[in-house]
Amino acid sequence: MKSLKNGNNLFPVFFKLEQLHLLIVGGGNVGLEKLTSVLTNSPSTSIRLVAKEISDEVRDFVKDHPNVKLIEREFRPYDLEDIELVIVGIDDTRTSELIRDMAKVRGLLVNVADKPELCDFYLGSVVKKGDLKIAISTNGKSPTVAKRIKEYLNESIPESIDEVLQNMNKIREKLHGNFDFKVRTLNSITKDWLKK
Numbered sequence: 001m002k003s004l005k006n007g008n009n010l011f012p013v014f015f016k017l018e019q020l021h022l023l024i025v026g027g028g029n030v031g032l033e034k035l036t037s038v039l040t041n042s043p044s045t046s047i048r049l050v051a052k053e054i055s056d057e058v059r060d061f062v063k064d065h066p067n068v069k070l071i072e073r074e075f076r077p078y079d080l081e082d083i084e085l086v087i088v089g090i091d092d093t094r095t096s097e098l099i100r101d102m103a104k105v106r107g108l109l110v111n112v113a114d115k116p117e118l119c120d121f122y123l124g125s126v127v128k129k130g131d132l133k134i135a136i137s138t139n140g141k142s143p144t145v146a147k148r149i150k151e152y153l154n155e156s157i158p159e160s161i162d163e164v165l166q167n168m169n170k171i172r173e174k175l176h177g178n179f180d181f182k183v184r185t186l187n188s189i190t191k192d193w194l195k196k
């Protein structure tokens, strides 16, 4: 059996994307897919979307999002100005590589959709229940399996998990005493959860 150590070495983080500036290049199927993923999670993210042709579906999807600026023309290097993250989803690998190189010179983080070798980060499959969010990665091995695990978790985690989170948060805020005491109390309240 392959050593588990050689598995997924990606480091998961949760970006406060609504505080960052995102450039999306491409306004077709893939552009729409990535835009959907971003706006579903972080609806008020500042997004500049540049594409030679922007589909009606993309236009329709962003019509209630004044934070998304659509620019219908070819990508130009100055599109990278004041940007922190870049997602490229165009039907032109050579140009994708050029955009990636220009972005790297500026120290930006880049995802070229469906081109793992050009990515600094991958998008994950996401489960959301109120304040709970779980992001799934298969290390690029099978996005389809990531989607299936998302569906499985969506069905098996009850919506009421958010109530639990809100209640725990209230208790957490009311607890006085030193750090050790708080940690011990919160652990003891939750210790039998999964045994029920």
Ligand SMILES: C[C@@]1(CC(=O)O)C2=NC(=C\c3[nH]c(c(CCC(=O)O)c3CC(=O)O)Cc3[nH]c(c(CC(=O)O)c3CCC(=O)O)/C=C3\N/C(=C\2)[C@@H](CCC(=O)O)[C@]3(C)CC(=O)O)/[C@H]1CCC(=O)O
Binding pocket: 033, 034, 037, 111, 112, 113, 114, 115, 116, 119, 121, 122, 123, 124, 125, 126, 136, 137, 138, 139, 140, 141, 142, 143, 144, 146, 147, 150
């Ligand atoms: C999670 C999700 C997020 C999102 O995109 O929003 C996502 N892909 C999703 C779906 C999906 N994508 C593809 C299919 C068709 C079936 C198939 O090919 O398997 C399906 C399934 C479907 O749509 O049903 C095509 C595909 N995707 C990549 C390649 C290239 C390659 O593997 O070499 C190809 C082949 C292109 C070709 O053939 O030309 C690569 C990547 N896709 C990733 C993310 C990153 C790794 C995530 C991970 O570690 O699992 C990574 C590495 C980079 C990135 O794009 O960020 C989203 C889940 C939606 C959900 O949750 O419902």
Ligand SMILES: NC(=O)c1ccc[n+]([C@@H]2O[C@H](COP(=O)([O-])OP(=O)(O)OC[C@H]3O[C@@H](n4cnc5c(N)ncnc54)[C@H](O)[C@@H]3O)[C@@H](O)[C@H]2O)c1
Binding pocket: 025, 026, 027, 028, 029, 030, 031, 050, 051, 052, 053, 054, 055, 073, 074, 075, 089, 090, 091, 092, 095, 113, 114
């Ligand atoms: N559609 C899918 O589900 C899918 C699945 C797997 C892989 N892919 C691959 O992903 C890539 C994109 O696919 P798609 O379906 O989104 O294509 P698409 O034709 O729907 O969209 C491509 C977009 O890129 C834009 N574009 C091209 N060159 C540009 C440039 N220089 N500057 C700005 N915009 C530019 C086009 O105007 C268009 O908006 C392709 O390489 C495709 O093979 C797509």
